[in-house]
Amino acid sequence: MVTTGQFLSPTRQAEIQPFETAPRSIVGFACDYPSGLSSGFHSHPRAQLLYAIAGVMRVEAQGSSYVIPPTTALFLPADAQHSVSMEGPVAMRELFLREDAATQISGDPKVIAVSGLLREVIIAACAEPVEWEPHGRGYHLAELALDEIAKATPLPLSLPLPRDARLRRVVFALLDHPHDQKSLEEWGEVANASSRTLARVFRAETGLSFRQWRQQARLTKALSALTMGTHPAKAASIAGFDSVPAFGAAFRAFFGITPGQARLLYPGAGRKTRGAKR
Structure with a gap:
């Protein structure tokens, strides 16, 4: 993870690093954040699907502002500079996507509607180990997540900044x-x-x-x-x-x-x- 601007603590960076380098196609990362926390601008070497089961996030990325309530998620490509601000306490549940998996989604940031199925798949993926069994539950969750993300309805929840x-x-x-x-x-x-x-x-x-x-x-x-x-x-x-x-x-x-x-x-x-x- 590359950071600029505001400080992102070494502890948080250390927590995320294994998810950025995992050999699996998709891995889930879960973390709860307090109200008012702002990450500052940073990027990840992998694409990600930013989602929260509770709370609202405001994300600034590539010249646009996005409002992300729990019924939506934001797909960001690898290396996209972005900052995340928590509007109230946020229970984040995000997915990191390996390059081959990310190419099945999109090359640009987009907000998608999160169906009930996708929500449960994201939560389940976050409960799997970073290196889940290649042909086990984690694999099937990853494949279903990719299919749901690709089919999800895009929403015009961005504003040029x-x-x-x-x-x-x-x-x-x-x-x-x-x-x-x-x-x-x-x-x-x-x-x-x-x-x-x-x-x-x-x-x-x-x-x-x-x-x-x-x-x-x-x-x-x-x-x-x-x-x-x-x-x-x-x-x-x-x-x-x-x-x-x-x-x-x-x-x-x-x-x-x-x-x-x-x-x-x-x-x-x-x-x-x-x-x-x-």
Whole structure:
């Protein structure tokens, strides 16, 4: 593991090292982390599937920010520089993939929906020894995990991040409080830059206008909440909408699914929403 920026303790590095070099196609790593912990930027020589059975992670990788609730996982290719921040206590259960296994998934970072089956497979894989029996339970779990990951539904839970330090003050404040109603002029005071400069640099570095980026940030936060079982009315409030129908229309236009359909990604939500108007 290669680290930059914030300090990652030698103990944690020593814990992870055997999983980065194991001769098996997939190995599971389990660790619980306290709220507020941030890994700092680092990379692993193997691809990984970042998942948590409890808690929400925010991951910054390759110029994008990802919000990862327990109903989703993030696939990262080998050597991808990334940092992980824990938004509340996190029970992480991740998979490290050998190069031949990773090539069956994808070459780019992506967020996937985690089915009930994949969740249980990940948990079971984490209970296997690092060098599981080549033709035993670990092998079958690894093959099933690969198949489930490859077939999983990708989710647009990423946001492009600017490099400009002034803009980063703005976007990280909005990621923490997406419903913030400050205008670009007001954010200019926070960033110590004119609104015209912010608007120009925003589009140049993210490909989006400030309004578009904020809307996407709000909708992404709402999608994350919905996949955790939040009611669409509450999700609309998170996204800064006073009208649930208006939120539903914007949500469907951006993600291609309704808030009700997104909520069905939450295990057991189908029973609550079956027959409900979506």
